[in-house]
Amino acid sequence: MTLPSLDDSVTRRADVLARETPDGAVLVDMMSGRAWELNRVGAALWPLLATPTTLRQVCRVLGERYAVERAVLERDVTKLADDLIRAGLLVVARGEPAPAP
Secondary structure (H helix, E strand, C coil): CCCCCCCCEEEECCCEEEEEECCEEEEEECCCCCEEEECHHHHHHHHHCCCCEEHHHHHHHHHHHCCCCHHHHHHHHHHHHHHHHHCCCEEEECCCCCCCC
16 A cells, blocks of 8 residues: 555544543544554644545645644655554545645
8 A cells, every 4th residue: 555645635534533632632443442642743633634635735734833844744644644544544535636625
C-alpha cells in the first residue's frame, strides 16, 4: 500500500470515539476495542476529518495554526493519515475531490 496523497479525500469512521487528554487525544475503535494515542497536532487533525477532506486542506488549516515548514507538515500529516488508515480509523477515497471547507 502506498502512502495517501495530499489530494486523497479522507474522513474518520463514525464509530471511533475521541477524547482529549492533556497531551493530545485518545481514539477508541468501538468495533475492536483498540485504542490509539495522538499527540497535540494529531489531536488537532482529528476534528478536521469529521467530513470528507483532502489531506492538502488539512495541511492548509494546520499550517495556519502551527509554525512548521510546509514540507515537514505535509510529510507528517501524510504519515499519520497512513497510520490511521492502516488501523482502520480513517476511510480514504483516493484522488477524489472533497468539498472546500
